Amino acid sequence: MGQVRLSAPGVPPSGGPQHPPCDDDHCQADDRRGLPHVCRRHVRGRLTAIRSLGHEHGTFGHGVTYGGHPVGAAVALECLDIYEEMDLPTHIGRLGNHLADGLKRLGNLPGVFDVRSQGLIGCVEFETAEQARAIGQEAEARGVFFRIIGPVLAIAPPYITTEADLDEILSVMAASIQAQIALA
Numbered sequence: 001m002g003q004v005r006l007s008a009p010g011v012p013p014s015g016g017p018q019h020p021p022c023d024d025d026h027c028q029a030d031d032r033r034g035l036p037h038v039c040r041r042h043v044r045g046r047l048t049a050i051r052s053l054g055h056e057h058g059t060f061g062h063g064v065t066y067g068g069h070p071v072g073a074a075v076a077l078e079c080l081d082i083y084e085e086m087d088l089p090t091h092i093g094r095l096g097n098h099l100a101d102g103l104k105r106l107g108n109l110p111g112v113f114d115v116r117s118q119g120l121i122g123c124v125e126f127e128t129a130e131q132a133r134a135i136g137q138e139a140e141a142r143g144v145f146f147r148i149i150g151p152v153l154a155i156a157p158p159y160i161t162t163e164a165d166l167d168e169i170l171s172v173m174a175a176s177i178q179a180q181i182a183l184a
Contacts, residue, residue: 083159096120098163109177111135111177113126123153132150134180139172139173155169
């Protein structure tokens, strides 16, 4: 595996100096768990750069708590590779269209004021916040959780969602709306 890449090639990490590849034997070897070894000299250099940024820009001027950590950076780079492998934009576009079609069908149900979506994020707006809360609670009782924001139920499934998952989410939403309309 070799050394963990701390930033994109040629781009200094967190504004600090670009470190040459480590020539220490222990830095080139993988650790016992098969994970790349992170060179402490490089990490110390990054921490020094982050501290100097903090002094230069005031408290919290260095960014978020975990920003620039070599392990977090390695995980983020691996995520980007996985997104490329799964062709994420195409995947999200296909699922987003499926979600939009399903939401349009919900738009015809009584009590629904509006439906809208962008990619894999969607929402159903009801006439009142009380309706949204009741329908959200009904959906939760059926095993699906929606974020309730005033009169809106927001839908933001993870990237690993399938069309069958979306169908289940939309089915529970429809059944919850119908159950609450029947009670009214």
